[in-house]
Amino acid sequence: MDDSQARKFQKDLNAGLVALVLLAVLDRSTEDLYGYEIAKRLQKANEGEALFKEGTIYPVLRTLAAGGLLTSRVVPSYSGPPRRYYRITDEGRSLLAQWSGIWRQTRGFVDRFIEGTDS
DSSP states (O other): OOHHHHHHHHHHHHHHHHHHHHHHHHHHOSSOEEHHHHHHHHHHHTTTOOSSOHHHHHHHHHHHHHTTSEEEEEEOOTTSSOEEEEEEOHHHHHHHHHHHHHHHHHHHHHHHHHTTOOO
């Protein structure tokens, strides 16, 4: 498989996982987080390499907030534009639990075929 096919496969996987990962990051945080801070946490969790482009994160955060899964507040910043901080809602936690179960089932299903234990 050439590099462009690998990048496309990764992009397709990421498209479905960004919302799940963002909800999980915010669920584990004891404080409200803003987009850049979330992006840095994701990068750190992946040994310094960003799996999701930072520009991908912001529209998903806005969509999750619009759907009532996150709350947000804007705080002025002394070092640049105002920052929008996010916090997961109870509805977001409930959906995260549901999506996590779906992810585990899907991951287990795919792993059985990749590892050859599907019989």
